[in-house]
Amino acid sequence: MDKELVELALNTAKLKGASYADVRLIRKQEEYITIKNGRIQVLKRDEDAGIGIRVIFNGAWGFAATAKLTKADISRTAILAVRVAKASSTLKAKDVLLDPREKVVGTYRTKVLKDPFQISLDKKIDLLMGVDAIMRKVKGVAFAETDLSFSKKYQIFASSDDSYIEQTIYQSGGSIAATAVKGNVTGERSYPGMHGHYKCAGYEFVESQRFLDNAERVATEAVALINAKECPSITTTVITDGSMTAIKIHETIGHPTELDRVLGTEVSCAGKSHLTIDKLHKFQMGASHVNITADATIEGGLGSFGFDDEGTPAQKTYLIKDGIFNGYLTSRETAPVIGEKSSGAMRADSWSSIPIIRMTNINLLPGKWRLEDLIADTDDGIYVESAGSPSIDDMRLNYHIASEIGWLIKNGKKTEMIRRPSYAGISYEMWRNCDAICNENYWEVWGVPNCGKGDPMQTMTVGHGAAPARFRNIKIGE
Amino acid sequence: MIDKNKTKELLNAGLKATPADMVEVGLFSTERGTTRFANSIIHQNIFAENPYLWSRVILKSKQGMKIGGLSTRNLTFDGITEAIGRAYELAEHSTPDKEFVSLPKKSKTPAKKQKEAKIDFVTPEQRASAVKKIVNVCKKHNLTAAGVITTSRYSVGIVNNLGVYNYCKNGDSYMTVTAMSDNSSGFALSCEKKFSKINFQELAEIACEKAIISKNPREIKPGAYTVLLEEPAVAELIAYLGWVEFGARAFAEKRSIMSKKLGKLITGKNITITDDCNDPRMIALPFDFEGVDKKKVPLIEKGIAKGIVTDSFYANKLKMKNTGHALPQPSAWGPFPTAPVMKTGNKTKAEMLKSIDKGILITRFWYTRLVDPDKTIFTGLTRDGTFWVENGKIQYGIKNLRYTINLYETLKQVAMIAKDAILSGEGGQAVVPALLINNFNFSSKTEY
Structure with missing residues (x-):
């Protein structure tokens, strides 16, 4: 029927x-x-x-x-x-x-x-x-x-x-x-x-x-x-747990690599992107060991499917390769603008919504560290868990992320608990200052069930493979 | 859109479908056309009709009430009967709720006779024609146009087996325009009950003027500045304040400042905010999603924390009056104000601007979020029209800034309030005037 x-x-x-x-x-x-x-x-x-x-x-x-x-x-x-x-x-x-x-x-x-x-x-x-x-x-x-x-x-x-x-x-x-x-x-x-x-x-x-x-x-x-202590206002080293790393990927990599934003069709609502087409394959978005994929083919992520809502088969593409901005999330209409075929990222949140470019599973590939070693290797800094509320400008540069809990790190050890630590900065500076990522044993595909985009607003479920990671020279407590 | 008679027929079919002790059935039926434009062309154009029938079924037991909820879009009589049957099954599996007392009962005050309004259907051709008017204005100024025109009409009917029944039909039109140059943008928005009330060319001209003046924006240092917030920026702050502070849930849980300082001065004495769905400028339902007529609720009066909005559950829990602000039930969220109206002052926007020695004019905020609920600290960014003002005049556009503010402290710093207020806001809407605020804190800057 x-x-x-x-x-x-x-x-x-x-x-x-x-x-x-x-x-x-x-x-x-x-x-x-x-x-x-x-x-x-x-x-x-x-x-x-x-x-x-x-x-x-x-x-x-x-x-x-x-x-x-x-x-x-x-x-x-x-x-x-x-x-x-x-x-x-x-x-x-x-x-x-x-x-x-x-x-x-x-x-x-x-x-x-x-x-x-x-x-x-x-x-x-x-x-x-x-x-x-x-x-x-x-x-x-x-x-x-x-x-x-x-x-x-x-x-x-x-x-x-x-x-x-x-x-x-x-x-x-x-x-x-x-x-x-x-x-x-x-x-x-x-x-x-x-x-x-x-x-x-x-x-x-x-x-x-x-x-x-x-x-x-x-x-x-x-x-x-x-x-617990209030978060000090200082510039320091920040280690984020996997779920917190995931929200950074979401706000500072996932959204700005949506090609519809770059082409201006979301400018009145979700905004544009600093990752313009002239920067493709040239712009250093992160440190050389930062590799980020869009991968709808993995099992279990909230962005996992067989085919997107234009019928394009699920794919794995590199958005960031060896730290360089490498690709976009695209559709059948937008991909030809950059001489490509759709990356399979068109999704609608309902039968009553039109498909638009959305994240699938945007994954930071694992590094080599054990979390224990990463903390032990940090003289002075903060370890934060569980993202609270993120906020980022409409070009996806100036971010601010609050969290639930953190611990100061002194001489390689977690010490005092911190209430609601927040940190802020410019997105590409943060990824360039990422000097360590934990290994596959700490890697998990986190689900974000409430990503908003479009007008009328569509709420999408997306995934982010992530592990704890370390970022140097981050402003906290703003 | 489903008319009054059909709505009543479907709701009554729901009521009859279950032998539950208490049952509530609601039907929200919308028709929405959305035309989005960018790069001066229409790139998304949709029409969706979307009915939503929900039900709450309640079974009495010695230990308390057992509640199940269900929604469906199958509006056949069989579909409704089956759905409410499944809500009954859920209620049977639920554990007794000792705190839930009752669905709302029929009001002793006779319901106002409401004439069924005729809400015009706005065609896709009418929306396209309006977009052309906007694009033509932008082209005249060598700018590109982006934005949205959304036209909706909807009907809502709610009934329960304790005698509550309410129905209304409504409609609204909403538009935004963002005029773009290579390195600047300007924004304007309008919300009206009738499509014909929107002056598309005038709004496009406003957006264009902002984009033109803010070309080649300069950078200023973050810090505390005097700001003139235009209505979309004010509406965003007031809507967020409403969600966080003026609902009964946060009050009952003592999480809001309102719960700790009711009756005390919490803002400047020039601040009065009331939730009033009957304000002629407001577009809001006259009753809540339990079918209870919305009451006018003073939230802040001359700076004093005055009241909160409730629904039937929290009214019972807090031994307060039900103000009629329920969301569709069952819901984990408490009630929210849906029609905040801020009292106006006595200045024109031109007078407010003229009074600024050095400061910033802000058109619109973006990505406002609550950072610290204990201190009502919010952060967010400026967007689409941020200007340096000196000697009472706009001097040039500036690069966007991130603000981080304690909202109640900020509302103690309001120096002037505009004498006109309009319905404004994206996401959450409020009737607000422009505000002149001293010592508004910007914590960082952007690169554009």
């Missing part, structure tokens, strides 16, 4: 004069469980379905989407997509051209050992209640907050060039957090990573996070943060 609806949409668009059309029909289910201080705040399922139809008519783009999956509504929506494209064509510079390719036919399914929707609610609730109880037993904890979320998305992509792809993508993850409050001071600590950890995986990923084993430590650190 779904295949029939997709074909109807394509045929209607072609009949109305579209020179190209693609269609995404999506059926998605999500489950959310949130518990706070022993109370279930959210126990909810969302069921979503709809179709998005993208067309080129008279050399310009149009898109229309509907949740009404009847033949009549899909025909009406395809006609509307062509009408929208016709309106676009009244203000174009030249016809849209896509990179040439043969038809793509295939299927993809996330590797899942335990389907999260087959795991009983009781088991999931018991896990969170158990964590909640452990955290609240720690004296001084005012709030314990835990959550799990799961999604399963089935998507058909079909296009007028006879491509036909079916994908089923699962995502699973969760977080635990404790807050201590004393007077006007709060101590907040969360696990794992940046307010949680999520992957394209099944319930086995949740089990691997050992939430119960970490609950007491998280709560104890939250309480300790109440009396």
Whole structure:
């Protein structure tokens, strides 16, 4: 039935004069469980379905989407997509051209050992209640907050060039957090990573996070943060844990290598990029041992898939190679501008959204260090964990990242705890000053479930392979 | 868009679909057209119709209430019945909630009879025509145009089995324009209830003027400066303040300054902020996502921390009145102000500018984030029109700066408030005037 609806949409668009059309029909289910201080705040399922139809008519783009999956509504929506494209064509510079390719036919399914929707609610609730109880037993904890979320998305992509792809993508993850409050001071600590950890995986990923084993430590650190020192305002050496390294990759490498930003089409909203085309293969973005890939082919990252939302097969490309800016995240329309084919980075957050260039899994390749050795090798500095709030300018140069917790390093040892350390600077200076990266034993693909871009805002799930890394001459405490 | 009768029919189908002790059903149906332009052409153009039906099902037990939630976009009667059946199953699996008391009950005050508004459908051709007007202005000044025109119409209906029912139909039009030269940009935005109220050429001229004056921007040192914040910048700060400080959750958890200083002076005495969905300049729903009519809530009055917004859960928990600010339930977030309005002053923007000996005019902020919730310290950057002002006149454009401020302390430094306020903001919107603020702290600079 779904295949029939997709074909109807394509045929209607072609009949109305579209020179190209693609269609995404999506059926998605999500489950959310949130518990706070022993109370279930959210126990909810969302069921979503709809179709998005993208067309080129008279050399310009149009898109229309509907949740009404009847033949009549899909025909009406395809006609509307062509009408929208016709309106676009009244203000174009030249016809849209896509990179040439043969038809793509295939299927993809996330590797899942335990389907999260087959795991009983009781088991999931018991896990969170158990964590909640452990955290609240720690004296001084005012709030314990835990959550799990799961999604399963089935998507058909079909296009007028006879491509036909079916994908089923699962995502699973969760977080635990404790807050201590004393007077006007709060101590907040969360696990794992940046307010949680999520992957394209099944319930086995949740089990691997050992939430119960970490609950007491998280709560104890939250309480300790109440009396922790404020971050000094100095320039020093900063070692970031893997999740914190991941957020740096996200803000300072992932976004500025989106080619649509460089070409100016996000200028009014997400902004532009300092990594302009004249800098490609020339600009030293980082130290010579800094290598960063965009890799949708790896298993389990939130940016892992078989095909992007233009039907381009998942790829691995180098964005930074030996420290030099080496490539962009691209689409079928933008890649030809730099003489390339799409890198497979077009993604939409819903059937009702148009695909735009997004990160896949942007990965800093591992180095050779053990974390223990890295700290021992640092005379004076700070070790920070768990990103709080990042902020960066619209060219992706001036960044500021706050975190939950840090420890001063003196003579190769972690010493005093620091509350909410923050650090700031210019992005390429930071990567040029990266002098050490931990090895594959510390490397993890962290999930960012809430990357925002586009207008209307689209919230995308992306991944970042990262390990702890050391950065010299960083301003902290600003 | 789904009309009143159909909405009621679907909501009632939801109510009848379950034998639960309490049930709430809501339907939010939107039609949104978005035309994005950049490099002076239309590059994205979309239309999406997106209905969203949600339900909260509650079962009473001796230990407390058991609650399950569900949403669906399948608006057939079978689809709704199945969805609410699954919400019932979730509620059965839930653990009893001792803190939840009840869904809102029918108000004793008779509901205002609201005539069903006719909301015009704005066509893609109308949006394209408006973009052409903007592009033509920019071309006249040898600038390129970028921005967005979004036109929406939507209906919201909410019902529960305790007698609450509310419905409204609304619409809005929103546009931004960024005029670009090689090394400068200028920005303007407008939010209106009606598409026809937006003067596209005038806004494009404003953006162009900013881009032209700020060509070849100069660098200034970070530090504390007097700033004239235009409305988009003010709206961003006030919206963030609302999310962090004026909701009942942060208040109940004693995480906000409001929770510690209610009744005390927290800003300058010239600051008054009220949440008021009925302000004629505001575009907001007249009721919340539990179907409760929104009340006018003074948040800060003459500098004194005055009040917070609540929903039914937090009103019960805090023994306060329900102000009607619930989000779609169930939700881990508490209520937020949705219609902040800042009281105006008595100066024109020209008078405010003229009063500046040395300072900075700021058009727009970007990537504002909370750095330290204990101290309400925010950071963010200027963007698309930042100017050095001297002897009461704009002198030249300057490279963008990062600000890092304690927001309450900053609101003690407001020296002048404009006499006109407009609906402004991206993401979060507020009715705000321009502000002249002393000692506004910039912590670092950008390269452009």
